[in-house]
Amino acid sequence: MARAELMDYDQALELFEPVIGLEVHVELNTETKMFSPAPNPANSKFHGAEPNTLVTPVCLGLPGSLPVVNGDAVRSSISLGLALGCSIAPSSRFARKNYFYPDLAKNYQISQYDEPIAFEGSVEVELPNGRVFRVPIERAHMEEDAGKLTHVGGSTGRIQGAEYSLVDYNRAGVPLVEIVTKPIFGAEADAPELAKAYVSTIRDIAISLGISEARMERGNLRCDANVSLRPRGAEKLGTRTETKNVNSFRSIERAVRYEIQRQAAILAKGGTITQETRHWHEDTGTTSPGRPKSDADDYRYFPEPDLLPVEPSPELIEQLRAALPEPPAAHRRRLKAEWGFTDLEFQDVLNGGLLVEVAETVAAGASPAAARKWWTGELTRVANAKATDAASLATPQQVAELAALVEAGTLTDRLARQVLEGVAAGEGSPQQIVDARGLAVVSDDGALVAAIDEALASQPDVLAKIRDGKVQAAGAVIGAVMKAMQGKADAARVRELVLERAGNGG
Amino acid sequence: MSEINAEQVAHLANLARIALTEEEIEHLTAELGQIMQAVEKVSEVATPDVPPTSHPIPMHNVFRDDVVGDNVLTVDQALAGAPESDGSRFVVSAILGEEQ
Numbered sequence: 329m330a331r332a333e334l335m336d337y338d339q340a341l342e343l344f345e346p347v348i349g350l351e352v353h354v355e356l357n358t359e360t361k362m363f364s365p366a367p368n369p370a371n372s373k374f375h376g377a378e379p380n381t382l383v384t385p386v387c388l389g390l391p392g393s394l395p396v397v398n399g400d401a402v403r404s405s406i407s408l409g410l411a412l413g414c415s416i417a418p419s420s421r422f423a424r425k426n427y428f429y430p431d432l433a434k435n436y437q438i439s440q441y442d443e444p445i446a447f448e449g450s451v452e453v454e455l456p457n458g459r460v461f462r463v464p465i466e467r468a469h470m471e472e473d474a475g476k477l478t479h480v481g482g483s484t485g486r487i488q489g490a491e492y493s494l495v496d497y498n499r500a501g502v503p504l505v506e507i508v509t510k511p512i513f514g515a516e517a518d519a520p521e522l523a524k525a526y527v528s529t530i531r532d533i534a535i536s537l538g539i540s541e542a543r544m545e546r547g548n549l550r551c552d553a554n555v556s557l558r559p560r561g562a563e564k565l566g567t568r569t570e571t572k573n574v575n576s577f578r579s580i581e582r583a584v585r586y587e588i589q590r591q592a593a594i595l596a597k598g599g600t601i602t603q604e605t606r607h608w609h610e611d612t613g614t615t616s617p618g619r620p621k622s623d624a625d626d627y628r629y630f631p632e633p634d635l636l637p638v639e640p641s642p643e644l645i646e647q648l649r650a651a652l653p654e655p656p657a658a659h660r661r662r663l664k665a666e667w668g669f670t671d672l673e674f675q676d677v678l679n680g681g682l683l684v685e686v687a688e689t690v691a692a693g694a695s696p697a698a699a700r701k702w703w704t705g706e707l708t709r710v711a712n713a714k715a716t717d718a719a720s721l722a723t724p725q726q727v728a729e730l731a732a733l734v735e736a737g738t739l740t741d742r743l744a745r746q747v748l749e750g751v752a753a754g755e756g757s758p759q760q761i762v763d764a765r766g767l768a769v770v771s772d773d774g775a776l777v778a779a780i781d782e783a784l785a786s787q788p789d790v791l792a793k794i795r796d797g798k799v800q801a802a803g804a805v806i807g808a809v810m811k812a813m814q815g816k817a818d819a820a821r822v823r824e825l826v827l828e829r830a831g832n833g834g
Numbered sequence: 835m836s837e838i839n840a841e842q843v844a845h846l847a848n849l850a851r852i853a854l855t856e857e858e859i860e861h862l863t864a865e866l867g868q869i870m871q872a873v874e875k876v877s878e879v880a881t882p883d884v885p886p887t888s889h890p891i892p893m894h895n896v897f898r899d900d901v902v903g904d905n906v907l908t909v910d911q912a913l914a915g916a917p918e919s920d921g922s923r924f925v926v927s928a929i930l931g932e933e934q
Binding site for chain 1: 928
């Protein structure tokens with residue numbers, strides 16, 4: 329496939345105004361699925377189960393099986409709608425979205441169409457440059473997730489040329505809320521950053537409500553990004569593309585930026601944009617065309633005859649509203665003050681989509697400074713190298729444990745970085761890695777003294793200098809000792825002991 | 835009055851993955867036309883004060899508790915009716931087109 333031509337980003341922005349629209353799917357973490365009492369793999373308790381072990385006849389669309397709505401999933405959806413500033417529909421209905429594809433066995437997805445449970449809201453999103461943007465929400469509706477297909481055979485492993493596919497219906501029926509924004513105007517050059525910050529904000533909201541695990545790497549949170557360009561001064565919206573498969577914060581930003589540059593190059597040459605679904609490729613940082621919008625998008629929605637309308641009482645809505653956590657913007661302001669971070673430090677945390685991680689690390693006992701340092705420092709560095717999000721590499725508990733080991737003097741910063749790499753590689757908890765790799769600081773003075781005496785004996789000139797009062801000469805000995813200890817010693821303590829052994833201590 | 839033509843019937847058949855011959859399309863176009871006329875009659879009496887109904891019984895908010903049921907299948911049960919499986923997953927033929 330030929331590589332698409334891209335226009336320089338700044339030039340693209342000079343010629344065109346980007347308009348974006350975002351669809352975010354949030355998997356709810358209820359115990360059971362949306363319409364069936366099967367265990368829900370989007371709940372950590374059931375995550376990672378063997379294929380087709382979290383299914384009931386409803387999930388498989390077996391004849392005679394009937395869906396029944398999960399009341400908790402409805403309440404979670406209402407809470408999310410309220411947190412997005414939406415109105416809650418006094419009456420809403422489910423609808424069938426008909427299509428043939430084996431990811432759902434019954435040839436339709438139960439969704440909501442013309443009567444979503446929540447509509448017309450907005451959410452405040454803060455950009456890395458401090459700009460606060462109000463993103464208008466069109467609707468949030470309830471639906472069920474589809475099963476997972478694995479394509480086997482074929483030369484590329486991609487779906488084209490696949491010989492057959494394997495289907496796991498564990499995910500079929502997982503409760504989803506799809507949040508759809510209105511077209512977002514005026515973000516201008518910040519559009520890619522805004523897309524990322526918006527999804528990050530949705531994640532913060534979902535987590536603070538406790539309604540989703542919201543882990544992007546597990547697909548609990550998924551984003552489709554619609555991008556269109558219109559020439560400066562034009563009224564009419566341009567043709568949009570919808571980029572799917574955008575599964576990390578960093579790729580959301582990159583995908584939107586890429587589409588702006590790609591579309592601008594086509595439009596500037598007098599070409600036209602094809603309205604189509606495009607797929608994001610994390611490895612190459614590009615999008616490729618999927619299927620064009622066509623007959624296949626004729627979903628023939630109609631009201632789901634097997635389900636009854638959902639009519640939440642005003643009392644229930646008010647009860648859920650009263651239980652809402654503080655809004656994201658207020659929440660951030662409070663945390664920033666509590667943690668005593670500078671603007672820059674706090675932006676670092678937000679940019680990495682790490683607010684929840686840092687908050688939970690602090691809650692697990694780490695100091696705010698340590699929590700920030702490890703998440704935005706070493707873990708972000710490793711994440712960038714692996715082209716993923718830092719949040720997917722470690723848990724707040726692990727980072728808190730690491731911070732405690734540093735605090736206790738068991739690890740130096742240098743050793744702690746090695747331990748974190750182990751954590752990111754899935755080698756276990758920090759303590760397990762310290763034990764397995766033998767990384768702890770040698771705090772046994774006996775071992776240090778032995779190494780010091782050996783180093784002093786082999787460098788008599790240095791010893792003489794130290795005895796002459798040239799304390800800075802001790803550096804050579806400290807270096808040799810640290811080397812002998814493979815870096816696993818506290819340099820300050822070694823220095824103390826060197827001076828002591830050389831006779832100048834105390 | 836609503837009408838349906840042969841082209842629309844062919845389109846619907848395609849969406850429903852039903853192979854129809856020209857004769858069948860012609861035949862069904864006439865039959866579906868009659869059904870649509872019958873439905874049309876309902877519209878005549880459905881004045882604006884009659885809300886659209888998707889269910890014959892006026893009920894709402896039928897919910898279930900969020901508790902795992904006792905009808906969760908084992909993988910063997912789940913795959914029992916599958917024409918083909920790999921022991922843990924359903925095998926389906928190659929899908930042309932794109933992932934959903």
